[in-house]
Amino acid sequence: MRFQGKVALITGAATGIEGQTMGFGGASARLSAREGARVVVADVNESDGERTAAQIAESGGDAIFKRLDVASEREWSEAIAAAVQYAPEDIRVNSVHPGFALTPLTEEAFSDPKLMAPGMASVPLGRLGNANGIVYLAPDESSFVTGSELVTDGGVTAQ
Ligand SMILES: NC(=O)c1ccc[n+]([C@@H]2O[C@H](COP(=O)([O-])OP(=O)(O)OC[C@H]3O[C@@H](n4cnc5c(N)ncnc54)[C@H](O)[C@@H]3O)[C@@H](O)[C@H]2O)c1
Secondary structure, X not given: OOOOOOEEEEEOOOXXXXXXXXXXXXXXXXXXXXXXXXXXXXEOOHHHHXXXXXXXXXXXXXXXXXXXXXXXXXXXXXXXXXXHHHOOOOOOOOEEEEOOOOOOOOHHHHXXXXXXXXXXXXXXXXXXXXXXXXXXXXXXXXXXXXOOEEEEOOOOOOO
């Protein structure tokens, strides 16, 4: 339980529905809950967000849904206030910048090998990514990391 005692507010996290292809946010929310975090599932998609949070709770995790349009300053204030109720201090804010992965955004395009091949050819590690970026940012080893931008793209931007 690497995230025990922590609160994770994850944006774009409504894509964590069981049995469906998960997006980065949804998969990160599930991973955080599995590692013991209290999770604020934040998204503009309220129905899927509620469903993701409810399913995490049903499987023994701790999650609530909070509507958050990342472009809205007012909604950010409200979402942060919800997270602060859980953890009043030591708040860190980091972002993950992923590369290619199979998510609701890409599953149609990536099901076509002709479309997939050029994308893969641009990835030095030669494979799809995942939502494990959160594992670097949330544990105690990262307690002094805030304001960072973690690139997890298999080396695409390093070329
Ligand atoms: N999947 C990939 O291969 C890939 C590659 C590079 C970058 N990315 C980027 O990673 C991020 C997540 O990608 P994904 O594939 O999981 O996408 P996705 O489309 O599967 O999920 C995105 C989620 O963000 C939510 N969302 C959209 N606008 C929002 C807003 N204004 N405020 C809050 N939530 C909002 C959607 O409702 C959805 O739940 C995106 O920014 C995407 O561009 C993805």
